[in-house]
Amino acid sequence: xxxxxxxxxxxxxxxxRILPPIVTGQEVVxxxxxxxxxxxxxxxxxxxxxxxxxxxxLVQVAPIALIGVGMTFVIITAGIDVSxxxxxxxxxxVTARVLVSYDVxxxxxxxxxxxxxxxxxxxxxxxxxxxxxxPIIITFGTANLFLWLGLxxxxxxxxxxxxxxxxxxxxxxxxxxxxxxxxxxxxxxAVAVAWWFLRYAKAGRxxxxxxxxxxAARLAGIKVQPRLVWVYLITGALAGLAACxxxxxxxSTLDQSVGSGKELQVIAAVVIGxxxxxxxxxxxxxxxxxxxxxxxxVSGVTQLGxxxxxxxxxxxxxxxxxVGTDLIRERARRSRA
Amino acid sequence: MKISRKIAGALxxxxxxxxxxxxCTSRNDTGSSAAPGAxxxxxxxxxTIAFVPKLQGIPYFEAMNTGGQQAAEELGFEWLYQGPTTxxxxxxxxxxxxxxxxxxxxxxxxxxxxxxxxxxxEEAQAAGIHVATTDTDAPDSVREVFVNQASVEGIGQALTxxxxxxxxxxxxxxxxxxxxxxxxxxxxxxxxxxxxASEYPDAEIVDIVYAGEDQAMATQMATDLMNSHPDLxxxxxxxxxxxxxxxxxxxxxxxxxxxxxxxxxxxxxMLPYLESGASSGSIxxxxxxxxxxxxxxxxxxxxxxxxxxxxxxxxxxxxxxxxDEASGxxxxxxxxxxTAENAGDYDY
Numbered sequence: 001x002x003x004x005x006x007x008x009x010x011x012x013x014x015x016x017r018i019l020p021p022i023v024t025g026q027e028v029v030x031x032x033x034x035x036x037x038x039x040x041x042x043x044x045x046x047x048x049x050x051x052x053x054x055x056x057x058l059v060q061v062a063p064i065a066l067i068g069v070g071m072t073f074v075i076i077t078a079g080i081d082v083s084x085x086x087x088x089x090x091x092x093x094v095t096a097r098v099l100v101s102y103d104v105x106x107x108x109x110x111x112x113x114x115x116x117x118x119x120x121x122x123x124x125x126x127x128x129x130x131x132x133x134x135p136i137i138i139t140f141g142t143a144n145l146f147l148w149l150g151l152x153x154x155x156x157x158x159x160x161x162x163x164x165x166x167x168x169x170x171x172x173x174x175x176x177x178x179x180x181x182x183x184x185x186x187x188x189x190a191v192a193v194a195w196w197f198l199r200y201a202k203a204g205r206x207x208x209x210x211x212x213x214x215x216a217a218r219l220a221g222i223k224v225q226p227r228l229v230w231v232y233l234i235t236g237a238l239a240g241l242a243a244c245x246x247x248x249x250x251x252s253t254l255d256q257s258v259g260s261g262k263e264l265q266v267i268a269a270v271v272i273g274x275x276x277x278x279x280x281x282x283x284x285x286x287x288x289x290x291x292x293x294x295x296x297x298v299s300g301v302t303q304l305g306x307x308x309x310x311x312x313x314x315x316x317x318x319x320x321x322x323v324g325t326d327l328i329r330e331r332a333r334r335s336r337a
Numbered sequence: 338m339k340i341s342r343k344i345a346g347a348l349x350x351x352x353x354x355x356x357x358x359x360x361c362t363s364r365n366d367t368g369s370s371a372a373p374g375a376x377x378x379x380x381x382x383x384x385t386i387a388f389v390p391k392l393q394g395i396p397y398f399e400a401m402n403t404g405g406q407q408a409a410e411e412l413g414f415e416w417l418y419q420g421p422t423t424x425x426x427x428x429x430x431x432x433x434x435x436x437x438x439x440x441x442x443x444x445x446x447x448x449x450x451x452x453x454x455x456x457x458x459e460e461a462q463a464a465g466i467h468v469a470t471t472d473t474d475a476p477d478s479v480r481e482v483f484v485n486q487a488s489v490e491g492i493g494q495a496l497t498x499x500x501x502x503x504x505x506x507x508x509x510x511x512x513x514x515x516x517x518x519x520x521x522x523x524x525x526x527x528x529x530x531x532x533x534a535s536e537y538p539d540a541e542i543v544d545i546v547y548a549g550e551d552q553a554m555a556t557q558m559a560t561d562l563m564n565s566h567p568d569l570x571x572x573x574x575x576x577x578x579x580x581x582x583x584x585x586x587x588x589x590x591x592x593x594x595x596x597x598x599x600x601x602x603x604x605x606x607m608l609p610y611l612e613s614g615a616s617s618g619s620i621x622x623x624x625x626x627x628x629x630x631x632x633x634x635x636x637x638x639x640x641x642x643x644x645x646x647x648x649x650x651x652x653x654x655x656x657x658x659x660x661d662e663a664s665g666x667x668x669x670x671x672x673x674x675x676t677a678e679n680a681g682d683y684d685y
Contacts, residue, residue, distance in 0.1 A: 052590065060553065154394075156396070170589065258552075298557075
């Protein structure tokens with residue numbers, strides 16, 4: 001609600017007063033938690049804080065953080081996209097088939113994957129913006145459509161012998177420069193651009209207004225529907241790019257489990273990152289930190305030699321804490337208003 | 338939940354329609370299954386053998402289907418193949434029911450949930466259908482035979498022997514398994530633990546982790562294991578998604594020749610790693626031969642033939658078939674170890 005009024009604030013009010021602080025409390029908390037975890041893991045495992053361990057961890061985080069940027073946009077507008085796994089599957093299987101059958105350069109494969117993802121995302125966006133049905137229903141429907149489409153392309157067999165064309169995004173030596181994994185650098189770049197966009201661009205500020213109160217935003221002259229189409233289209237395009245990373249970090253065989261469960265991992269990262277599931281508030285930096293935190297917990301549990309199932313327990317606790325603090329904050333704000 | 342139920346319902350309906358249509362011809366064969374002791378070939382004209390896999394559309398069961406179809410052509414029966422699109426016990430039960438209704442002669446099931454399948458198999462038997470399991474058993478059921486791809490001991494020991502041979506008979510290794518409750522994987526792991534302890538006293542299993550059916554997760558966990566155990570020299574990928582996953586992790590970490598891997602992977606998915614040396618061997622069985630054997634066993638059941646008489650199985654891939662009358666298990670033989678030399682010969 002407050003953001004909607006802010007968006008309509010007269011130009012004379014200085015930007016500094018409207019904008020939230022550069023770093024939010026949630027991000028600071030996440031940074032501290034991450035730092036503590038990394039130090040503890042560094043102390044109690046033989047090699048957690050070595051390049052051979054952190055590098056692969058960041059590669060594993062990259063696709064989640066990347067899609068997380070789009071998902072943060074979506075959730076800020078009070079929407080949700082549960083069709084991410086399906087979009088990854090369709091993009092990955094088509095791209096992998098093309099890589100196996102034709103000798104295409106990496107850039108063409110990446111472009112193809114992004115275009116496929118964007119097209120599927122645009123379908124989501126149009127249905128949500130103009131269908132006026134809740135996004136969870138629409139994307140639940142399209143998720144099943146995309147899975148059907150993906151399985152059609154798989155045609156009852158795995159895609160075998162995928163060449164190493166996309167090794168630029170991979171976990172191996174070709175996937176990093178000076179120790180920095182390329183895929184993670186791309187994710188950070190996407191986060192940086194999105195951070196600027198959400199903070200300083202008018203279209204970006206509009207997203208908060210839409211999530212705060214869609215009707216108020218419409219009355220304020222914001223073109224709600226085209227904005228929503230764009231938000232879902234971008235999420236799809238990022239899922240397409242992430243599919244390239246999934247191919248590069250996977251094996252030379254692609255099977256129908258590709259992408260499975262990614263939508264929940266992405267939503268977990270966004271929620272832990274402090275974006276309100278109710279819409280109207282959120283940050284992409286938090287999402288990046290959330291994604292790193294989740295993978296740190298999973299890898300940490302393995303490296304400590306603890307039972308794998310504990311990873312689910314810890315991630316679950318993080319999500320509940322994040323959602324809990326968000327709801328408490330929201331209630332405090334309402335009682336003040 | 339509602340939606341998946343609806344889809345399952347629609348699938349079951351179309352499945353029922355399909356088998357009813359297909360069944361029109363076989364409905365009038367009353368004599369064939371009753372013909373006592375007739376030699377195969379003569380009485381198999383109108384014989385219908387149905388196979389319900391756990392899941393339709395994955396390479397494993399498609400390869401079994403190929404083998405079954407081949408048996409149908411050679412031995413002369415009708416082979417019906419229909420499974421659920423997700424590994425769901427309820428959807429599978431619907432398909433089994435439709436086959437019972439159609440009145441097939443022999444019904445093979447690879448049950449997703451052996452316990453809930455047992456009463457259905459009883460129902461089928463009461464309707465005069467020969468019931469049997471293949472790939473996965475339903476031990477406490479009325480099934481007449483279980484066509485077993487490889488014994489639990491055979492797989493556990495082949496995995497251990499192949500890995501320890503590469504590791505030089507000693508050292509630390511870890512297992513990247515998949516589903517934490519998957520009964521067959523856990524049974525193999527138990528054998529690996531016992532067999533390693535008894536046969537390789539200088540070797541040790543340091544950790545067992547569960548990656549689900551997620552290749553990327555299996556790769557990441559294998560990477561984490563290599564980091565947390567710097568002296569680790571072996572990794573086992575316990576299912577078809579983690580077998581190439583652990584090999585990929587070794588390749589990415591540039592540690593081929595230092596860390597050795599084995600796993601249960603399909604030949605095509607393992608071929609690049611077997612060639613690069615990231616995998617020292619893949620343990621599986623000839624899936625098409627398993628499908629063929631299933632079809633053959635169906636013919637024997639329908640004709641009250643002798644399952645122990647394997648003289649009519651002439652193909653090389655079926656040379657080691659054994660029948661154990663007491664447990665009613667028809668065993669394909671010892672598992673196959675795929676290497677860089679022979680993996681390319683298989684197209685699944």
